[in-house]
Amino acid sequence: QVQLVESGGGLVQPGGSLRLSCAASGSMFSIYVMGWYRQTPGKQRELVAQFSTGGNIYYKDSVKGRFTISRDNAKKTVYLQLNNLKPEDTAVYYCNTPQRVGVDSWGQGTQVTVSS
Numbered sequence: 001q002v003q004l005v006e007s008g009g010g011l012v013q014p015g016g017s018l019r020l021s022c023a024a025s026g027s028m029f030s031i032y033v034m035g036w037y038r039q040t041p042g043k044q045r046e047l048v049a050q051f052s053t054g055g056n057i058y059y060k061d062s063v064k065g066r067f068t069i070s071r072d073n074a075k076k077t078v079y080l081q082l083n084n085l086k087p088e089d090t091a092v093y094y095c096n097t098p099q100r101v102g103v104d105s106w107g108q109g110t111q112v113t114v115s116s
Contacts, residue, residue: 002026004095009110012085020080020110022095030097031071034078037101038091039109045094049080063089085114 008020024030035050035058049069050058057069068081078095092109100106 002030002097002100004030004097004100004107006093006095006107006110009093009112011113011115013116014086014114016085016114018082018085018112020082020093020095020112022078022080024076024078024095028073028076031073031076031078033097034069034071034095035097035101036067036069036078036080037094037096038089038112039094040091048093051078082112085112087114090114 003025005023006020008018010018012018022034033051033053036048037045038048039045046060048060048063049067051069052058059067066084069078071078082089090113092111094106094109096106
């Protein structure tokens with residue numbers, strides 16, 4: 001069973017950067033299909049970036065050119081580099097696999113707050 005632990009969030013000024021980490025335990029395959037999601041109060045959780053089994057990477061249009069998803073296979077960790085952050089990027093960020101999303105299973109997430 002895959003377990004995921006997100007970290008790296010914090011308070012940053014507009015234009016700043018953060019790197020989020022997602023440490024995975026269990027199936028190695030999970031990091032090859034991992035995605036990053038975010039949610040703000042009163043809104044539906046949205047997909048921000050994701051690896052696909054075909055080797056492609058998806059980015060939400062509003063984060064293209066600013067966010068980068070990457071992984072370290074040896075550490076079984078997936079990262080999300082957030083650059084040029086904007087106030088509208090403020091949210092709780094989660095990593096997850098399609099399988100866990102399908103059964104609505106989520107970790108605790110990590111809070112990102114962009115504010116001056």
